[in-house]
Amino acid sequence: MKLHIQDTFNKELPADSITSNYVRQVEKACYSLVTPQKTANPKILHVSPEMAENLGISIAETQSELFQNIFTGNEVLPNTQPYAMCYGGHQFGHWAGQLGDGRAINLAEVVHNHQRWAIQLKGAGKTPYSRTADGLAVLRSSIREYLCSEAMFHLGVPTTRALSLALSGDQVLRDILYNGNPAYEKGAIVSRIAPSFLRFGNYQIFASRQDYENLKILVDYTIKHFYAELGNPSKGTYLKFFQEVSNRSLDMVLHWQRVGFVHGVMNTDNMSILGLTIDYGPYGWLEGYDYGWTPNTTDAQNKRYRYGKQPEMVLWNLYQLANAIYPLIEETAGLEAILEDYKTKYESKYLAMMRSKIGLFTQRENDAALIQELEENLHRTETDMTIFFRNLSRFEKDNPDHGFLDIQDAFYDSLDQKSEIIQIWNNWFHQYSKRLSFEKETDSERAIQINLINPKYVLRNYMAQLAIEAADKEDYSVIDELFQLLKNPYAEQPEHEKWFAKRPEWARNKVGCSMLSCSS
Ligand code: AMP
Ligand code: MG
Numbered sequence: 001m002k003l004h005i006q007d008t009f010n011k012e013l014p015a016d017s018i019t020s021n022y023v024r025q026v027e028k029a030c031y032s033l034v035t036p037q038k039t040a041n042p043k044i045l046h047v048s049p050e051m052a053e054n055l056g057i058s059i060a061e062t063q064s065e066l067f068q069n070i071f072t073g074n075e076v077l078p079n080t081q082p083y084a085m086c087y088g089g090h091q092f093g094h095w096a097g098q099l100g101d102g103r104a105i106n107l108a109e110v111v112h113n114h115q116r117w118a119i120q121l122k123g124a125g126k127t128p129y130s131r132t133a134d135g136l137a138v139l140r141s142s143i144r145e146y147l148c149s150e151a152m153f154h155l156g157v158p159t160t161r162a163l164s165l166a167l168s169g170d171q172v173l174r175d176i177l178y179n180g181n182p183a184y185e186k187g188a189i190v191s192r193i194a195p196s197f198l199r200f201g202n203y204q205i206f207a208s209r210q211d212y213e214n215l216k217i218l219v220d221y222t223i224k225h226f227y228a229e230l231g232n233p234s235k236g237t238y239l240k241f242f243q244e245v246s247n248r249s250l251d252m253v254l255h256w257q258r259v260g261f262v263h264g265v266m267n268t269d270n271m272s273i274l275g276l277t278i279d280y281g282p283y284g285w286l287e288g289y290d291y292g293w294t295p296n297t298t299d300a301q302n303k304r305y306r307y308g309k310q311p312e313m314v315l316w317n318l319y320q321l322a323n324a325i326y327p328l329i330e331e332t333a334g335l336e337a338i339l340e341d342y343k344t345k346y347e348s349k350y351l352a353m354m355r356s357k358i359g360l361f362t363q364r365e366n367d368a369a370l371i372q373e374l375e376e377n378l379h380r381t382e383t384d385m386t387i388f389f390r391n392l393s394r395f396e397k398d399n400p401d402h403g404f405l406d407i408q409d410a411f412y413d414s415l416d417q418k419s420e421i422i423q424i425w426n427n428w429f430h431q432y433s434k435r436l437s438f439e440k441e442t443d444s445e446r447a448i449q450i451n452l453i454n455p456k457y458v459l460r461n462y463m464a465q466l467a468i469e470a471a472d473k474e475d476y477s478v479i480d481e482l483f484q485l486l487k488n489p490y491a492e493q494p495e496h497e498k499w500f501a502k503r504p505e506w507a508r509n510k511v512g513c514s515m516l517s518c519s520s
Contacts, residue, residue, distance in 0.1 A: 001061045001070075003077065006111045009118070009196075010083050013221055014214060016128070024128050025098055028214055030202070031083040036073025036105050037125025037135070039187070041169025044068050045476050046483065048150050051163045051193055055119075056112040062164070071164045071191045073105065073124035080108040084127035085197065088205035089269030090320055092304055098205060099269050100129025103137060106197065116195050116225070123168070123189045136172045140468045140512065141520030142188035143479060145280040147467065149192065151459045151486035152277055157255040158248070159277040160194035165479070176511060176519050177297065186472070194276055196226055200321045201269035207324035216328055222273060238325060239334045246318050246342050248275025253314045254346075254353050257307075259455055260286035260385045264296040265518060266305045266313045268320050282516035285458050287503045288382035288412060289375070295461065298518045311350070315342050356453050357389055358432070359446040361439060370428075370435055377428055380421055382412035384502050389454035393447035395429070397436040403429030412502060455489040457499055461514060462507035 009031065016032035018024070026032055047062040061067055069075035076082060084101035091099075105127065107119045122145065123137025142165055149162040168187035175182040198218075206215035220233045223241055230240045252275045256263065263270070264282040272278040284295030291308025299305055305313055322335040329335065354371045355363070378388065388410035395406050404425045408415075415421055441449065459482065467478040485496050507513040 001057060001064065001066055003108070003110045004056060004112055005077065005080060005108045006116070007080065007109050008116075008221075008225060009085075009106065009109065010081050013217065015083075016086070018128075021126060021128060023126075023130055023132075026086045026100070026128055027209060028211055029086060030214070030218055031085050031106075032128045033081055034084050034105055034127045035076065036082060036107075036121055038074050039072055039168035039170055039189070041167070042068055042072035042074055042189075043167045043169065044071065044164055045167060045188075045471070046146065046165045046479050048161070048163055048483075050153075050487075051150070051161050054112060054115065054161075055110050055117055055163065055193070067164075068166070070107070071121070072166045072168060072189050073121050077108055082107050084129055085202060086129065086205060087199055087201035087269055088208055089199070089201035089267050090204075090317070091267045091269070092299065092302070093316075095208065096267075096269075097208070098129070099131075099201060101127055102130040102133055103127070103135040104192075104197070107191075117193050118196055119163070120192045120194075120197055121189050122192055123187065134172065136168070136170070136187050137189065137520060138172050138174055139167065139186040139188040139471060141281065142190045143468050143471060144283070144464050145192070146190050147464060147479065147482055147486065148280045148283065148459050150483065151489065152261070154487050155255075155259050155455055155458070155489050157259060157261070157277060158252050158275055160192050160197070160272070163191040163193050165190055174519050177515075177517055178519060194272070194274070194278070196222075196272075196274055197278070198222060198226075198273040199269050199278065200271040200273065200317055200324070201267075202273070203324040204268060204320060207327060210327075212327045215325070219325060219328060226274060235329050235331070238328050239338070242318075242322060242325060242335060243338050243341075245273060245275065245321065246338050247345075249314050249318060250311075250342055250345060250349065251275060252277060253311050254349055256310055257350070258353050258357065258453065259458060260289075260307070261458075262286065262294055262305070262307045263310065264294060264299070264305055264516065266310065266317065268317050271314075271317045271321075281518055281520055284461050284514070284516065286385045287460065287514075289378040289385040289388065290382075291379070295514055295516045296518070297515050311346055315339065315346075318342060357450065358392060359439065359441065359450045360435065361441070361449070364435065364438060367435070370431055373428055373431075377421075377424055380424065381415070384410040384412065386455065386458055386460075387500070387502065390451070390456050390500070392454070393451050395432070396443050397433050400429040400433035401426065403432070410502075452490050456492065457485055457489045457496065459486060460499075460503060461512075462503055462510075463499060465507065465510070465512045468512065 013030040016029040126135035146165040152159040170187040172187040270279040282296040470478040
């Protein structure tokens with residue numbers, strides 16, 4: 001395995017001067033050097049071949065003992081210095097101070113095909129940022145992170161990636177619902193990959209400590225390596241940088257809304273500076289289309305991070321980033337204009353995204369009203385988001401009376417023929433039909449186009465749970481089945497039709513499906 005290692009983060013940025021591994025506040029440093037913990041009985045369960053190829057690792061190499069040892073932290077790559085990053089964050093709206101990589105350890109940066117990739121292990125043991133926790137991860141949450149990272153990539157959503165999923169062979173104690181019932185679970189390690197794992201919180205921690213010198217060093221580093229097109233550091237460049245982070249974050253959250261992904265913990269330490277979806281914890285996928293839904297039981301009271309609120313929460317997080325970098329700019333007008341611009345762009349981009357989901361590729365004045373009515377209708381009774389939008393591709397514009405039959409599989413409750421809801425839908429389909437008459441595509445052309453926007457297969461909450469339950473019994477076949485399925489989320493894949501189905505009743509209120517906590 002010959003990786004082209006080209007470290008920058010731990011070469012160009014200030015390091016913590018202490019190298020022993022104990023929990024502490026780390027100041028004036030971007031990271032602390034730390035060695036992954038050795039594990040009892042490492043075993044690789046799955047590898048993403050696409051990601052291996054991106055890194056220049058052959059399939060044969062992924063089957064080697066060396067690969068297994070490196071990607072479970074049992075061996076350190078020659079001439080590398082693993083490290084944990086220092087960051088802070090706002091958790092659920094409150095400043096939480098220093099957080100940091102409490103259970104993530106960065107191994108190295110690899111450059112392959114002109115692309116830089118940072119490699120990180122999640123669950124590889126304690127770091128100076130572990131606070132009171134153990135630095136480990138369990139199998140269930142690792143399966144969820146592994147499958148979802150790659151599924152999101154194939155859906156076209158900006159995301160961190162995953163290379164491998166492994167068992168550590170150690171037992172890990174977890175209280176899944178934080179209700180005083182801890183139990184041992186299998187420990188696991190995911191290797192995560194991204195150009196960089198920098199988060200809003202990495203900048204916030206310096207600003208909160210009024211360490212503007214290191215704040216500038218880190219922002220300059222970020223621009224140099226990841227936003228080089230913006231030019232040399234200057235106040236103007238910092239503003240452009242903020243504009244770009246804002247644009248990317250907006251694009252990311254619009255993709256989430258498009259596919260029905262609910263992140264669950266959009267704290268500022270979980271906001272990537274590259275606009276990537278990061279930290280797959282208590283995330284979930286909409287089944288019934290519901291602005292108010294969140295899978296995270298830790299957020300059940302306020303539902304701060306519910307589906308319909310996600311775009312606003314991104315903006316809230318951008319405000320925090322603006323505050324953090326303000327000391328480098330010392331002028332609020334430019335930052336405020338960018339935050340205002342987010343709101344304007346959000347309105348128009350959201351509308352464009354929703355138009356595209358229903359096959360409107362031109363713009364007309366009443367589109368917003370038509371879409372708003374559609375969303376209201378989707379909320380009237382529990383309506384499966386994925387099935388609804390996918391089956392909308394069956395709609396024939398000259399046959400609006402058939403519209404309801406096209407999408408009826410999406411309803412969780414059976415509706416009586418005379419139901420008011422059916423009348424409401426019929427009315428909507430008539431309006432939709434009239435609107436479609438202004439589009440040039442034929443029914444089949446429109447179907448092809450919207451089927452590239454509305455996925456047929458997403459990682460439904462119960463599907464991940466089935467993979468977890470099988471893996472607990474040492475059957476890893478469901479992980480692979482879902483991994484393969486989700487590589488082509490927009491394709492019909494008739495052999496996999498069973499996964500194009502509403503959530504089964506057993507999964508409605510089940511822990512691990514609709515109910516997840518931050519315990520992982
Ligand atoms: P999260 O909610 O996963 O984004 O985590 C918030 C903070 O808690 C981050 O600083 C994590 O590194 C840390 N953390 C979460 N779980 C653990 C764990 N098992 N051991 C150590 N640190 C953890
Ligand atoms: Mg996190």
